[in-house]
């Protein structure tokens with residue numbers, strides 16, 4: 184999938200932000216926009232930083248549609264969509280899909296992660312407005328040491344908002360999380376039971392759940408789909424694992440503890456019917 188990073192500027196300061204600190208003290212602002220074209224499947228995604236801060240976002244969306252895009256996704260923290268008129272303007276310009284990051288089911292949990300008081304209220308309102316104006320909504324959550332116990336409650340909120348899909352990604356030690364890994368990056372064996380429990384709740388509500396960085400051997404037969412099988416890091420336990428072909432492994436750059444948590448499976452977990460196609464996010468198109 185083609186995607187364009189419009190800016191690194193953002194009005195959140197997430198504790199796990201992959202964009203921050205890559206080069207020691209990399210700036211949050213000033214990134215040069217990169218151009219991308221619509222892919223062969225007629226899709227394009229706009230990302231950041233926070234793309235809704237970019238003044239010509241709507242013009243770029245219109246241009247993409249004029250260039251033949253059938254699906255246009257914006258990956259956002261959702262805060263600006265709290266203004267219904269802005270959400271409507273995205274839909275009117277031709278946005279079809281929106282991916283909004285949501286890190287907790289309460290202001291305390293979400294705002295701790297974004298480090299912006301009031302962001303939870305805006306993000307939840309933005310997600311509701313996205314659905315109200317007819318956008319296909321994926322909610323996306325990064326699992327950290329501070330929110331993994333809250334995943335079942337978050338699953339209930341995801342269902343209540345009416346998301347079409349939910350993406351759960353384990354925090355990996357890159358960007359801001361890499362600078363404070365002992366505060367942010369969880370041990371996978373600790374979060375996996377909560378990820379599995381949350382996936383069951385979402386599944387019962389009809390929300391398709393995708394995971395990255397949470398291996399199949401840790402979540403058993405939970406109803407969540409590995410979004411990018413074959414794309415992660417694998418360990419010695421994977422060599423003879425029956426699930427190797429359908430497992431996403433751990434996020435590249437994860438630490439040795441994640442690898443030591445892997446367990447060879449003698450049979451691949453039973454899977455239900457995979458959603459035929461889902462435009463799930465930046466580089467995360469499930470087909």
Ligand code: SF4
Pocket residue numbers: 398399400401417418420421424425426427428430431432433445446447448
């Ligand atoms: S052992 Fe490796 S391939 Fe098998 S489920 Fe675990 S991480 Fe995936």
